[in-house]
Amino acid sequence: MEEQLCQEFATNNFVVENDEAAQQCDLLWFGRGAGASMCVTFGLKPDELVSSWELFYLNRQMDGGRVLNSHLASFRQFLERERRESFRKKQTGLHFYTEDDIDMLLDDGKQNGELEENPLPGTPRAVSANKQISNPNILFEGSVYEDPDNLTPPPVASKTRGVGTNTPGDIFTPKFGDTPFGRRSNKCTVQSVFNEHLVEETSDSVSPPASEEEVVRRIRPIQRCQVDVIGTWPKSGCRYMFVRTENRVNAIERRMQKFATSISEKLQCNLATHVAVASQEKVTVVGRLCCEGEGRLNEKSVLLEGSIEHSNGMRVRLDLRNVSQFSLFPGQVMVVEGQNPSGYCLVASRILDASPLPSLTKLSQEEDPPAKRQAIHLLPQDPVQSETSHQLCILTAAGPFTTSDNLAYEPFVELLAYARKKRPNLLVLMGPFVDRDHPHIKQGNVDKTFANIFEEQVRTRVEEYCEEMGEGARVLLVPSYRDAHHDCIFPQPPFDANGFEDPDRQITLLANPGLIKCNEITMGCCTADVLRHLSSEEVSRAPPGVSSDRMTRLASHLLAQRSFYPLFPAAQGVSLDLSLAPGSLDLPCTPDLLLLPSNLAPFVKVLSVPLTSSLEHIEETGNVAATVKSICVNPGHLAKGITGGTFAEILIVPYIENAQSQILESRAKVTIMRI
Known part of the structure; x- marks a missing residue:
């Protein structure tokens, strides 16, 4: 068992500290003289135990990829807590x-x-200890x-x-300060700051004044930002979950064809080669990865499926023994260079898995004819033009917006109160708003419809916020497939605009996933936990002595694959429908800012993906400028269990004349705060 565990850890790029650590993973002692196998105790196979370790490793934000003896006790408590939570979810009414x-x-x-x-x-x-119960x-x-x-x-x-x-009335109107959220002590504390040296030019926040007239005199109107929606999305009220196998095949084929066209133009190579044709010479083929059987992908179960156009959809085994560095997951489209002497096994010598698009700014500056440019659909521009010389403040939070013990939406009320004080240019709210996984929603302990809950607890408060803050304040609403009152489908249409009272066009309804242009920056949003899903399916290898940041690597897959959700088949619980709006999951450009709320620990990462589709090319030429960069932010969830979670505050300072660097990475300050 110890050998299997060590081998599984090594397969997932984890190094066991010593034999004692491996023995403790296999044999965990409870009390004196009583030993029990961890795998047997928790009912886990070696690969499942390592998957749980990866989740523990990511949430604790540990570095180095080492399994240390000092972490095993906490890991045991983590497994025990997960087993209790899993047992509770199976019970109802207890x-x-x-x-x-x-x-x-x-x-x-x-x-x-x-x-x-x-x-x-x-x-x-x-009951007192010295008092007996009669x-x-x-x-x-x-x-x-x-x-x-x-x-x-x-x-x-x-x-x-x-x-x-709790009665239905109690869960909507609990007593003030009588909930765990109301009794929290870490209100509005800063968790982490990216680019802490950047400061605001002028603060729009309101400090305690001497009189009400001073409040009115000191509050300035919010500078209205311009928000344009980019891309295509499913229409509201569409007929979904009737997707045919043909539509899925066509969607996968379209991804491979676009990827092959991009690589062939950049590398000037021919990719019209059958993946299953035997050849003693080196061949270059394109295909997507899939797993040989059920279960998690590993190095021994990787298959490469060729396109229908050139390979009739045939599959071959992919041998990765000669590839020193890779990061693979099911559904990943890549170009493989290698030999296939038998026609059944392709021995890879080089892998190209990245072909990102430039940012929208670079696309607009290209001199190519319009036919060669990426088609981008923009909604009619806002009549109020914004000035890029002003700083941009964005406040973003992801649901659930209420704690699990009631439906009073206390964290959401606190967030709007903070927004009234901070006065951001744009407030980004990402679902779920009426979470279908909320205990009271699942048990049916509510006397209102889901639409009424959204209207009373969310929509009314958002409209009141816009009216109070003035026409300069903007709000962006992004749904989630976990919203009980909305279409449970991914990709997902935006909320119905007819249900909102928005005379000044302050509320923007975005699809899930969606892309917008806010002033001079582009921002992408996706409420599906793609990072968590990729983390559970990815298999990677790094050269000895080289360490890579896992979160950065996972988020970079979205830019490299030009997709908001490159994983296929989708994770369990994601109602993926590829027939509604072809291209709705595609990235028409590389966003400057990428918002990916996840169950993983909140973070801010700078993504850097080479435009040449090969890291080796950059190492050989030293041309680091041939990369696209994006800032990825995981704001966390506003509510976590019975207490509050986190949200993110993003400050974009304006361009500075004669500055050495004008990229967004050096002009953005991101603060992760606890509600």
């Missing part, structure tokens, strides 16, 4: 009290000087156990942590 619940109740009692008689409805009262049935105040003659059935405990019985 709540399991854990040490966290007890600690929360004890902490509240210590802060108040003594424990309350009934801290939360439906929870047990604290009647064990008297545990809950006002329940059937207190009065044996009372035949009223006991209340059913809520599934959410730390919460007892």
Whole structure:
């Protein structure tokens, strides 16, 4: 078992510290003299254990790719917590009290000087250690156990942590300060800052004034930014999930043809070669990766599927023994150079998997005829033109926007309060807004329709925010396939504009995924957790002694493959439909700013992908300028469980004359904050 674990760790670019670490992974001691195999205890295979380690490794933001002895105890607690959460999700209408619940109740009692008689409805009262319980049935105040003659059935405990019985009215209007979110102590704390040296030219925030007249005098109108929507998307009310196999095949074929055309133009090579034709000479073929069988992709199960046009869709095994560096996932389109002496196995010597597009600014400056340029569809421009000499402030947050113990949307209210103080030019809100995975939504503990919840809790508050902040404030709404009140499909149409009262055109409704141009920068948004999905499917190899940032590598796949969601087949739970709007998942240009909310730890990364489709070419020529760069931001989720999460504040400073660098990487300040 230890050898299998070490081999699986090595396959996923993890180095086990020593034999003792491998033994602890295989044999974890609980107590004195009692040993149990971790794989057997948690019901995991070696590959599943390593996958769990990868998730633990990414969330902890550890570096080096080493499995250390000091991390194994925390990893064991992580596995135990995941197993408990998995068991809870299978139950309905039950709540399991854990040490966290007890600690929360004890902490509240210590802060108040003594424990309350009934801290939360439906929870047990604290009993003194020296006091014996004469009647064990008297545990809950006002329940059937207190009065044996009372035949009223006991209340059913809520599934959410730390919460007892809730009526439909309670979950929408809880008592102020009586929730774990209201009692949090780390309000608006800064988690991390990218380009901390950049400062705002003028602050639009409002400090405590002496009088109300001073407030009016000091608040200046918000500089209105120009927002244009780029690309195509499915139409609202479309008929989906009736996709035919032919449509899927055509979508995959179109991706391979576009990729092959791009590579052949850049490298001046012929890619019209059959992938399964035996040849003793070197051949260059194009295809997409797929897994030989069910389960996760690994180096021994990689197949290359050729295009229908040149290879009739045939597949060959891909041998990667001679490739020193790669990062692969199912659905990835690439060009492979190698030998195929038998016709059944292609021994690769070189892999080209990146063909990004330039940014929109570079596309507009090209001198090529319009027929050779990427077709970009823009909505009618906003009548109010913006000045690029002003700084741009963007506030972005991703759902869920309410905690799991109620539907009062307390984090969302706090976010809008912060936005009123900060006064950003653009407020980007990414779904889910009415999360279908919310415990009260799943159990049906609501007396309102999902559309009414969105209207009362989200749409009304957004309209009030726009009216209060003036016509200069802009709001961008991006849906999610987890929204219970919207089309559960990906790619996803935008919200219906007829449901919003927006006389000043302050609210922009974007599809999922979507791309916009805000002043001089382009910004892409995708609410599908593509980073998490790629992380669970990717297999990579790096040369000895060379380390690479995993999050940067995963996010760079979107630019390299020219797609918001290059993974195929899609992850479980993603209702991918490739027949609605062909090209809606494609990136028409490389966005300057990429917003990818994920369950992984929030981060800010600078993506750099070579335009030449080969890192070796850059190393040989030293032409680092032949790359496209983008800033990727994972703002996290605004609500995490029963408490608050994180959001991101982005500041774009204007161009500076005679400056050495005008790229967005040196002009953007990104702050990850806790709500």
